Amino acid sequence: MVLVEKRLIAVTGATGLQGGSVIRYLLEDGTFRVRALTRKPSSARAKELQGKGVEVVFADFEDPSSLNSALQGAYGVFDRNFFYMFPSVAVWESMDGEKETRHGKALVDAAKANNIQHFLWSTVSAPPRDLDIKHWASKARVDDYLVSSGLPRTSLYSTFYFENFILFDFAKLTRASETQPGKYIANWPLLLSDGPLGGFSVTETGAYVLEAFKDPKKWIDKNLYIPPDVFTPREFVNALNEILGGKAVIELKEVDEETFAGSRTLWPGAEELWTNMTGFYRAGGKMRNMDSTSSKTGADSAYSEQVEQAILPNRLTMQKWVQEHVDEILAAAL
Numbered sequence: 237m238v239l240v241e242k243r244l245i246a247v248t249g250a251t252g253l254q255g256g257s258v259i260r261y262l263l264e265d266g267t268f269r270v271r272a273l274t275r276k277p278s279s280a281r282a283k284e285l286q287g288k289g290v291e292v293v294f295a296d297f298e299d300p301s302s303l304n305s306a307l308q309g310a311y312g313v314f315d316r317n318f319f320y321m322f323p324s325v326a327v328w329e330s331m332d333g334e335k336e337t338r339h340g341k342a343l344v345d346a347a348k349a350n351n352i353q354h355f356l357w358s359t360v361s362a363p364p365r366d367l368d369i370k371h372w373a374s375k376a377r378v379d380d381y382l383v384s385s386g387l388p389r390t391s392l393y394s395t396f397y398f399e400n401f402i403l404f405d406f407a408k409l410t411r412a413s414e415t416q417p418g419k420y421i422a423n424w425p426l427l428l429s430d431g432p433l434g435g436f437s438v439t440e441t442g443a444y445v446l447e448a449f450k451d452p453k454k455w456i457d458k459n460l461y462i463p464p465d466v467f468t469p470r471e472f473v474n475a476l477n478e479i480l481g482g483k484a485v486i487e488l489k490e491v492d493e494e495t496f497a498g499s500r501t502l503w504p505g506a507e508e509l510w511t512n513m514t515g516f517y518r519a520g521g522k523m524r525n526m527d528s529t530s531s532k533t534g535a536d537s538a539y540s541e542q543v544e545q546a547i548l549p550n551r552l553t554m555q556k557w558v559q560e561h562v563d564e565i566l567a568a569a570l
Contacts, residue, residue: 243311244269245449248295248343251281253399253438254316254358261442263288267450273306297339303346312354312449315343317378333374340378344385354452355389356445357382361526364518369511390448393461393523396435396516398557401472402568406509409486409569418484420569425499426509427469429491434464434521437557443548461524463545467554475558476565484566 245262249255250272262270272285273295282292295306297317307313317336340357347355362376363369382389400407406426412419427433444462448455473488480486491499500510519525524541545551558565 242267242269244271244291244309245312245314246271246273246307246310247314248273249316250274250285250290250292251279252316253397254394254441255314257439257442258314258445259285259290259442260439261446262449263290265446265450267446268311271306271310273303297342300342300346303343304349307346307350307352310350310352312356313343313347313352314356314358314445315340316358317343317375333370336371336374337377340375341381344378344382344387348385348387353388354449354456355382355387356392356448357389358392358394358441360393360395361515361519361523363511364515364526367511367515369515370508371512372515388452388456390455390457391459392441392444392448393459394436394438394441395462395464395523396433396521397438398435398552398554398561399438402561402564405570409565411569412487420484420486420566421489422469422473422486423489424469425489425491425495425502426506426513427491428493428496428513428517429470429488430468431496431513431517432466432468432521433472433516434466434519434523435554436462436464437552440548440551443551444544447547458539460539461522461541461544463541463551464522465551465553466521472554472558475555476562479559479562 245268247255247258247262247270250259251274255272259270259272262268269291270289271291271293272282273293274282275294275296276282277292277294286292293306294302296302317340344355357379359375359379360372362379363372379391382391397403402408407424409420410423411417412421441462444460448460469491470488473486476486496510496513500507515526552560
């Protein structure tokens with residue numbers, strides 16, 4: 237009996253949220269070997285991955301030769317580039333779209349040089365014509381470059397993470413006062429109280445990546461939209477209060493259109509987040525509804541949202557995610 241070696245998937249951002257989810261799903265499924273690309277192969281997280289059977293190699297997006305080496309022998313690539321560095325207010329002040337575009341194109345070039353058979357790129361829609369959403373535009377430039385490269389590709393469209401309510405200051409709760417330890421304020425001026433958020437748990441990203449790699453005939457040269465659970469900040473707060481059952485109280489500070497419009501100048505970088513949320517609201521919280529100027533829309537997915545929902549039928553809803561993470565949401569409060 238001849239043993240056939242498993243095909244190898246190279247994963248960027250392996251120690252991050254999306255990359256970590258991708259590695260977890262690939263390992264649990266077992267169809268593929270996994271290689272993690274990192275600038276710090278000696279880090280504790282990298283060693284933890286090695287302990288799980290992941291090959292860890294050095295790769296630096298500022299060093300194209302390291303990318304070429306890191307992709308040698310790989311069948312597929314999952315790429316998630318970063319427009320910013322830190323999950324706080326400062327995140328929107330540290331944006332570098334040109335760097336993200338440069339990094340994405342460098343990996344596409346390395347993939348082409350290594351004859352990669354399936355390049356899976358995590359992206360978002362190009363911005364609507366009248367909105368200057370820089371971190372959407374930078375990803376769209378990479379997506380257009382990927383399409384024009386001729387590489388077999390799948391573009392994976394993610395959306396609002398449920399985890400934003402734990403990770404990012406703009407969506408964290410605020411403690412009311414030291415004298416009211418059980419009271420929290422949902423003071424989110426950049427989130428319309430009744431604006432639609434299409435959310436998902438970033439921990440489930442890997443389910444969609446695994447599906448695409450396992451069924452390339454179906455997904456190559458297609459766009460795959462992670463199906464969101466659409467909810468509003470008001471519904472999120474109501475879910476929190478229902479789950480807490482009076483053990484703590486969350487008060488929603490109302491944000492109407494006028495308040496939202498004024499939030500774009502709250503701090504340096506708020507404009508980018510404001511345009512980001514405006515794009516979401518216009519599309520009803522769904523990336524697949526975006527009006528885009530990018531050529532990539534010409535290669536849109538031929539599949540309905542129902543097909544994408546069937547990939548992970550028991551995916552986390554907002555309500556279920558809140559129930560599982562209520563303690564973390566409160567602990568993250570400012």
